[in-house]
Structure formats: structure tokens, C-alpha cells
Amino acid sequence: MASFDVIILGGGPAGYVCAIRAAQLGLSTAVVEKDKLGGVCVNIGCIPTKALLHSASSINLIAHQAKDLGIEVGPMTTDYGVAMKRSRRVSEQNSKGVEFLMKKNKVTVIKGTGTLLPGRKVKVGADTHDAKKAVVIATGSRVKGIPQIGLDINKTTVISSDEALFLEAAPKSMVVVGAGAVGCEFADIFNAFGTKVTLVEALPRILPIEDAECSDTLAKVFKKRGIDVLAGAKVLKAAVGKDSVTLDVEAGGEKKSITADKVLMAAGRAVNTEHMGFKEAGVQLTDRGFVKVNFSTLETTAPGVYCIGDVAGPPMLAHKGSREGVVLAELIAGHKPHPIRYDNIPSVTYCHPEVASIGLTEEQCKEKKLDYQVGRFPFSANGRARASNETDGFVKIIRDKKYGEILGAHIVGGHASEMIHELAVARENEYTVEEIDLAVHAHPTLSEAIAEAALDSMGRVIHT
Amino acid sequence: MASKVLMEALSPTMEEGRLVEWKKNEGDPVRPGDVIAEVETDKAVMELVARAEGVLLKQLVPAGSTVAVTKLVGVIGQPGEDISALLGGAPAPKATNAPTAPLPRGPAASAPLPPSPPAPPPTASGGRTKASPLARKVARERGLDLGAVAGSGPEGRIVLRDLDKSATAPAATGTAPATAAGSYQDVPLSQIRKTIARRLAQSIGPVPTFYLTTEVDMDRTWEAREALNQAGQRGSGAETKISFNDIVMKATAAALKAHPACNAWWQDDRIRYWNEVHLSVAVAVEDGLITPVVRHADRKSLREISAEVKELAGRARERRLKPEEYTGGTFSISNLGMFDIDQFTAIINPPEAGILAVGSIVEQAVVKQGAVVPGRRLRLTMSCDHRVIDGATGAAFLRTLKGMLENPLAIVY
Numbered sequence: 001m002a003s004f005d006v007i008i009l010g011g012g013p014a015g016y017v018c019a020i021r022a023a024q025l026g027l028s029t030a031v032v033e034k035d036k037l038g039g040v041c042v043n044i045g046c047i048p049t050k051a052l053l054h055s056a057s058s059i060n061l062i063a064h065q066a067k068d069l070g071i072e073v074g075p076m077t078t079d080y081g082v083a084m085k086r087s088r089r090v091s092e093q094n095s096k097g098v099e100f101l102m103k104k105n106k107v108t109v110i111k112g113t114g115t116l117l118p119g120r121k122v123k124v125g126a127d128t129h130d131a132k133k134a135v136v137i138a139t140g141s142r143v144k145g146i147p148q149i150g151l152d153i154n155k156t157t158v159i160s161s162d163e164a165l166f167l168e169a170a171p172k173s174m175v176v177v178g179a180g181a182v183g184c185e186f187a188d189i190f191n192a193f194g195t196k197v198t199l200v201e202a203l204p205r206i207l208p209i210e211d212a213e214c215s216d217t218l219a220k221v222f223k224k225r226g227i228d229v230l231a232g233a234k235v236l237k238a239a240v241g242k243d244s245v246t247l248d249v250e251a252g253g254e255k256k257s258i259t260a261d262k263v264l265m266a267a268g269r270a271v272n273t274e275h276m277g278f279k280e281a282g283v284q285l286t287d288r289g290f291v292k293v294n295f296s297t298l299e300t301t302a303p304g305v306y307c308i309g310d311v312a313g314p315p316m317l318a319h320k321g322s323r324e325g326v327v328l329a330e331l332i333a334g335h336k337p338h339p340i341r342y343d344n345i346p347s348v349t350y351c352h353p354e355v356a357s358i359g360l361t362e363e364q365c366k367e368k369k370l371d372y373q374v375g376r377f378p379f380s381a382n383g384r385a386r387a388s389n390e391t392d393g394f395v396k397i398i399r400d401k402k403y404g405e406i407l408g409a410h411i412v413g414g415h416a417s418e419m420i421h422e423l424a425v426a427r428e429n430e431y432t433v434e435e436i437d438l439a440v441h442a443h444p445t446l447s448e449a450i451a452e453a454a455l456d457s458m459g460r461v462i463h464t
Numbered sequence: 465m466a467s468k469v470l471m472e473a474l475s476p477t478m479e480e481g482r483l484v485e486w487k488k489n490e491g492d493p494v495r496p497g498d499v500i501a502e503v504e505t506d507k508a509v510m511e512l513v514a515r516a517e518g519v520l521l522k523q524l525v526p527a528g529s530t531v532a533v534t535k536l537v538g539v540i541g542q543p544g545e546d547i548s549a550l551l552g553g554a555p556a557p558k559a560t561n562a563p564t565a566p567l568p569r570g571p572a573a574s575a576p577l578p579p580s581p582p583a584p585p586p587t588a589s590g591g592r593t594k595a596s597p598l599a600r601k602v603a604r605e606r607g608l609d610l611g612a613v614a615g616s617g618p619e620g621r622i623v624l625r626d627l628d629k630s631a632t633a634p635a636a637t638g639t640a641p642a643t644a645a646g647s648y649q650d651v652p653l654s655q656i657r658k659t660i661a662r663r664l665a666q667s668i669g670p671v672p673t674f675y676l677t678t679e680v681d682m683d684r685t686w687e688a689r690e691a692l693n694q695a696g697q698r699g700s701g702a703e704t705k706i707s708f709n710d711i712v713m714k715a716t717a718a719a720l721k722a723h724p725a726c727n728a729w730w731q732d733d734r735i736r737y738w739n740e741v742h743l744s745v746a747v748a749v750e751d752g753l754i755t756p757v758v759r760h761a762d763r764k765s766l767r768e769i770s771a772e773v774k775e776l777a778g779r780a781r782e783r784r785l786k787p788e789e790y791t792g793g794t795f796s797i798s799n800l801g802m803f804d805i806d807q808f809t810a811i812i813n814p815p816e817a818g819i820l821a822v823g824s825i826v827e828q829a830v831v832k833q834g835a836v837v838p839g840r841r842l843r844l845t846m847s848c849d850h851r852v853i854d855g856a857t858g859a860a861f862l863r864t865l866k867g868m869l870e871n872p873l874a875i876v877y
Contacts, residue, residue: 338618403601404601429596432598432601434597435597
């Protein structure tokens with residue numbers, strides 16, 4: 001039996017970041033991980049999908065623009081298997097990087113599945129470990145199917161991202177069920193590798209939690225690229241065969257039947273709360289199945305047991321979990337960290353064009369009856385975007401009418417994921433649209449579109 | 465890394481403070497927010513709190529010393545840390561009320577330095593107030609003084625939620641009472657008001673004051689108070705006795721509500737007419753006087769006013785009022801009735817434009833319906849800032865107030 005100040009269940013982006021920060025603050029720390037360090041994010045999530053999306057965008061660039069750019073490539077072939085293997089190497093490097101960071105910070109990594117015992121103890125295999133200050137639940141989430149309509153994940157014809165990331169070849173046809181960030185990213189990837197992709201979303205538009213203008217723009221680009229987008233679509237029945245699946249889908253009052261080699265389930269995730277002794281240790285769950293957490297202390301209903309990351313509740317994003325990890329480590333060490341602003345966490349979908357946002361959508365501003373003003377700037381009017389053939393998309397800034405507070409910002413465009421942080425910093429520091437404009441933006445850059453959108457919200461746009 | 469403990473400006477007007485008592489000894493561990501010393505400002509005894517974590521390595525001035533704002537009084541750091549580099553700026557205390565206190569050690573104690581120049585107000589002490597652009601815009605719009613708001617952002621930066629806090633719950637927070645939008649109207653000066661202001665100020669001084677006196681028949685108020693207090697005693701017994709001053713305050717607040725022209729601040733280029741009535745009430749304390757403010761007096765019951773004045777006056781005598789509790793009044797009342805003063809004139813407390821001087825209630829022969837009978841009379845004298853209040857304006861207010869006290873039901877009418 002070993003004793004630590006802090007024992008963390010789960011070595012994903014919430015858990016391992018919490019461990020590093022705790023170790024930096026002088027706490028003896030252990031991470032319990034049954035699989036590879038880095039969790040879903042590094043191994044079967046954020047990182048490998050970005051590697052595959054890089055392949056996808058390169059394919060699209062060569063296929064659609066090479067000639068125009070002065071590149072003669074001859075007939076082009078693609079190989080998903082090769083791209084997949086590259087994505088595995090990238091994940092592997094990242095996971096090794098986390099291992100290195102654990103060593104560097106003298107964090108003990110315990111291999112295995114941890115079970116929480118009452119009184120801040122954790123059992124791994126035959127060993128019981130004692131946490132003097134805190135046990136941290138950072139057990140994350142996993143993919144899930146929809147068994148109610150016959151779409152249980154069978155890992156052959158009905159698959160999740162877990163299997164899609166290891167396919168040796170792109171299927172001929174695929175239905176992606178769920179058009180959130182994961183669904184849109186995989187639709188983009190497989191479309192580039194020549195798969196006939198149908199994207200099915202139950203809610204009225206794809207990327208349903210983003211601003212409607214973003215959803216519409218992305219849907220238009222996807223359709224132009226040959227992805228069949230069915231929004232507001234209900235899957236009535238699924239007939240799962242050995243080599244294909246047939247879905248009966250109703251959309252806009254019309255019924256249709258779609259047969260595909262594979263169905264990729266990308267509708268929601270389940271959190272990992274089972275078989276780890278949570279209930280017995282006094283850790284309660286919410287109605288929606290997340291661990292019940294007091295968000296000012298990140299403590300669960302069991303004293304001395306804390307919870308961070310996906311399992312603590314939405315938004316289920318790696319960067320949200322990591323921040324919770326840092327803040328929790330500081331709380332445990334007796335510091336007074338700056339509280340997390342859950343309303344200021346950027347959301348990004350990395351398909352092409354990328355969609356990134358922060359704050360409220362225009363729909364939410366309307367619901368809240370806020371007095372707001374929208375500023376927009378299309379990339380088609382931006383010199384840098386034209387020069388690099390990335391004219392799809394726009395920057396949209398929603399500001400409070402009276403004071404200019406940035407209520408929300410939404411970007412669709414080639415590098416939206418990198419651009420959103422100007423607005424994240426602005427919002428975190430309560431800069432208004434005026435401060436955005438006052439900062440000189442380099443020319444020519446895509447970021448000029450942010451300054452122009454800020455100006456447009458004040459009725460002073462220059463370049464449209 | 466050791467950090468300095470400086471004398472802070474604990475009230476808006478504070479230029480120096482007397483360190484009354486050290487609450488932490490050298491070597492005691494301290495954390496941000498811990499009270500390390502008590503400091504007597506120009507108005508009250510306040511707490512000086514730690515801004516850093518570690519141990520109090522050094523007390524650079526003895527208890528009883530008077531130290532200018534922004535001067536070094538102590539050092540917080542890690543045990544054994546070399547702090548000699550920080551000690552260059554230690555102050556020499558000026559003549560103190562506690563001459564027996566030991567002299568501070570260290571180079572600064574070698575010779576008395578000339579008195580430090582007065583420190584600027586806290587808004588300017590660090591060169592600027594740290595506040596987000598959004599907070600600045602909202603504060604400008606609402607007329608809030610950012611210097612009086614406690615920031616909750618990184619390094620005490622003022623962010624939007626700090627303004628919301630102070631705007632919704634002025635008394636509950638450690639910040640100065642903020643004023644919500646709509647609590648007053650600023651009216652730019654008309655030419656005639658400018659001329660009146662300039663000519664009168666030339667004639668009599670910076671606050672051209674005139675005085676209006678009226679005599680009030682207090683018979684019915686007397687009866688009403690007797691009845692109220694008897695009813696109170698028959699009740700739980702916990703009721704406080706209502707004083708005449710409480711009744712005069714209640715009536716004044718009601719009369720000001722009817723005469724907003726007298727519930728105003730002179731603001732140099734404009735006059736601020738308040739929609740809220742915050743009554744300053746003069747309380748004698750040892751060595752002087754202080755005016756705690758009963759906020760929203762027009763909205764409070766007689767009993768609430770009575771209890772609040774008693775509580776504020778008690779703490780005023782102990783010098784335990786917070787700055788926000790004795791600033792921000794819109795009109796003042798001074799009562800010397802208990803000293804058997806029949807009538808006097810009080811001096812205006814700027815930027816307020818009026819103050820009411822309340823004498824004692826005198827039993828005397830009065831003529832009622834052609835007959836000489838005994839009656840109780842009270843003399844009220846209002847000092848008016850002529851730049852804001854003209855003779856007729858002040859007289860109309862006094863007539864309303866007199867009417868209310870002669871017929872107390874009119875207060876609640």
C-alpha cells in the first residue's frame with residue numbers, strides 16, 4: 001500500500017494535466033490509467049482525427065486546386081490505410097510525450113483500473129492506495145450507439161470513431177449518424193478519401209449547437225463537395241446486415257431508404273461511471289448520469305473526492321477538462337485560483353472550412369432578449385483568404401448594443417480554430433469591440449476579418 | 465520573493481494613517497486577506513490586510529506611528545529571506561500619539577525625514593485603476609467611481625461583476641455605495657444659474673449660504689410620539705424608543721421627496737438632482753463629528769430609521785464606520801436639541817446643497833385662537849447653497865416639512 005497526497009483516476013487531458021500541476025505545487029501524485037496515457041483525446045480522439053483531417057484537406061487541395069495553383073500531379077490516388085498509420089504514429093508520439101511529462105514531474109503512473117473505496121482510498125488490482133488530500137475522478141467518456149433503433153455498435157458494419165480510426169481502407173459508402181463536431185469531421189475525412197457519405201442529423205441543422213449561420217455555411221460547402229446532408233432527419237429503422245446496413249430515414253416529411261457499407265455512430269457519448277465503486281464511496285450522479293459536482297470547489301458529494309473533465313459534465317471538451325485539472329490542483333494545494341468561466345470556453349470543429357465559436361449564438365441572444373448588434377465580415381472580401389483560396393466562411397461578432405461587450409463570436413473559415421482565441425482573450429479580459437478594432441491587425445491576414453467584423457458591428461466596416 | 469506591506473489608502477480621502485496595532489507578530493504566517501494591522505484613518509479604524517503569502521518578516525514601524533499612504537510598513541516573505549534590498553524605502557514615523565513606542569530598526573530610523581507629501585487618492589496611487597474596458601464603459605454610464613470599487617479580477621482588476629455587485633447591494637459589499645442608473649438626473653447649468661453661482665461665490669465664499677428659519681408647532685408630534693412609544697412598550701418590550709430626531713428625519717426625507725430641488729449636489733458644471741434620499745446625520749464623536757448616512761431614508765419606516773441611526777451612531781463613536789457608511793448623503797440633519805439649543809445655523813456638507821439645524825422643543829406661551837395657551841415649539845433652520853437652492857425653493861420645502869411635523873399624518877399621506 002502506497003500513500004500519496006493526490007490520486008487521480010484517469011490519465012486523459014483532465015487527469016494528466018491535474019497531475020502535473022499538483023506535482024508542480026509539491027504534492028505527491030499518482031495517476032491510475034488502464035490504457036495509454038493521454039486518454040481518448042490523444043489516442044482515439046482529438047489528435048488522430050486532426051492527423052486524418054490534414055490528409056483530407058491535402059487531398060481536397062490537390063484534387064480541386066492543384067491545376068489552378070500551377071501543380072501538375074497526374075492521376076491521384078488516395079489510401080486511407082496509409083493516412084491511418086500516420087495518424088497512429090502521431091498519437092503514439094503524443095502519448096509518449098505524456099509519459100515523459102509524468103516522469104519529468106515525478107508523477108507515479110499506476111497501470112490498471114482503479115476502484116474508489118470509502119475514505120479516500122483507491123484499489124488497483126490487489127493493491128490499495130491511500131490519498132491523504134484528494135482523490136480525483138477523471139474517468140472520461142466513451143462512444144455509444146443507439147440500441148433503441150437497432151444501431152448498437154457491432155464494430156463491423158455499425159462502428160464508432162474508435163473503429164473508424166483503425167480502418168485499413170475507406171469504405172465505399174458510409175452513413176454518419178449525428179452531425180456534431182465528431183460527425184462533421186468524419187464526414188469530411190471519408191468524403192476526401194472517396195467514400196459516398198450521407199450525414200444524418202436529428203436536429204434541424206448540422207452542428208446544432210453552433211450559430212445557425214455557421215451550420216448553413218458548412219452544410220452548403222459539404223453539399224458542394226458531394227456529402228449528402230440530411231438534417232431534421234429521423235432514423236426510423238435499421239436493418240443491420242453482414243456487409244451493409246439499410247436505414248429507413250424520414251426527413252422533411254419524406255421517407256427514404258439508405259444502404260451503406262458502414263454506419264458511423266457519432267451521436268453523443270456515455271460517461272465512465274460504472275464499476276468503479278462510486279456509489280459505495282458516496283459519489284452521487286446527476287439525472288443525466290454525470291458525477292454531481294460543486295463547481296466552485298469541484299468536489300463531489302463524497303468529501304475529499306473531486307471530479308473533472310467529461311465525467312463532471314458538459315461541455316465535454318479536452319480543454320475544459322485540462323483547465324479544471326489545473327484549477328483543482330491549485331485548490332487542493334490551498335491556493336485561490338481564478339474561477340473558471342464556463343461561458344468562455346471555445347468550441348471548435350476541425351472540418352474544412354473549420355467552425356469555431358465562443359460565447360452566445362444569435363439564437364441564444366434572441367432567447368435571452370438581449371439588445372444586441374451583429375457585425376459580419378466574409379472571407380470573400382479578405383485579401384489573404386483570396387490569395388490562399390480560402391474564401392468560404394465569415395467572421396460574425398455579436399455585441400451588446402449599449403456597451404459593446406462581445407456576447408458571442410463565430411468564425412467559419414480555413415483557420416477558424418486558430419483565430420477564435422483573439423476573441424477568447426478579449427472576452428476573458430472584458431475587452432469590447434472597440435478594443436478589438438483599436439489593436440492594429442497585420443495586413444494581409446485572415447485575422448483582419450475579425451477587426452472588420454468588430455467595425456461592422458459599430459457600422460464602420462472598411463472593406464465591404 | 466519578499467513583498468512589501470504598504471500603508472494603503474483605506475478611505476477615499478485618507479492621506480496618512482496611524483498604525484494602531486499590529487495584528488501579526490514578526491514570524492507569524494500570513495495569507496492574502498489576513499488582517500495584519502489596524503489603521504486609524506481620518507475617519508475610522510480600518511483593517512490593513514496582507515496582499516501576499518508567507519510570514520511577516522518585519523514590522524518596520526511601531527504601533528502608534530503615523531505613516532503616509534503608499535509608504536512601507538512591513539515585509540512579507542519566506543523565513544530567512546534576505547530583505548535588505550526592500551528596506552530602502554522604510555519611513556520614519558512622524559510624531560505619534562504613542563511616544564513610548566520603540567523606534568523602528570533599520571537605516572530609515574537614523575534621522576527624521578521631512579513629512580511625506582500627501583499621497584494621491586487610491587485611484588491614482590498605482591498610476592491607474594485596473595479595470596476592464598467593459599467595466600470602465602459601464603461605470604462611466606452609471607456614474608460609478610471605479611476608485612471606490614473593489615476588483616475581483618486578477619490582481620484586483622475591476623471587472624463587470626464587481627460593478628453589478630456594488631450596484632445591487634451597496635451596503636452589503638466592501639465597496640462604496642454605487643448608484644444605479646436612474647437614481648439622479650444631472651442638469652447642466654443654465655446661464656442664470658451660472659451667473660447666480662459666480663456672483664454669490666464672489667460675495668460670500670465658495671459655498672454661498674443663506675439661512676431660513678421656521679417655528680414648528682410640535683404639539684401633535686409630541687402626542688403622536690408618546691402614543692407610539694407607549695404602544696411599543698406594551699408590545700414585546702424589544703421595541704426601541706422613537707426619538708424626535710427620528711421623526712424629523714422621517715419627515716425631512718418625505719419632504720425632500722416632494723421637493724427634489726433641495727435634494728441635490730453642486731457639481732461645478734451641473735447640478736445633480738437625486739431621485740433617492742440618503743440622509744446624513746451629524747453625530748458628535750470624541751475630537752469631532754462624523755455624518756453617517758441613512759440610505760434610502762424615504763423608503764424606510766420610522767422604526768427602521770430609528771434603529772439604523774442608533775446602530776450607525778454607536779459605531780461612529782467607536783470609529784468603526786466604513787467609508788461608504790459616511791459618504792454619499794444627499795442632505796444633512798444636525799440636531800443640538802439635546803443641548804438645549806433653541807436655534808442655530810449648521811454648515812453645509814458639500815456637495816450637498818442643504819442642511820437642517822434642529823433646535824430643542826421649547827414649552828412656551830403661544831397664541832392659539834386669540835388666547836394665550838401653553839404650547840411646544842421647535843425651531844428649524846435650513847442652510848441652503850444658493851447656487852442650487854433659491855430662497856423661494858428652500859422656503860417651499862420648509863413649509864412642507866413644517867406642515868408634516870404639525871400634522872404628523874401628512875408624513876405618510
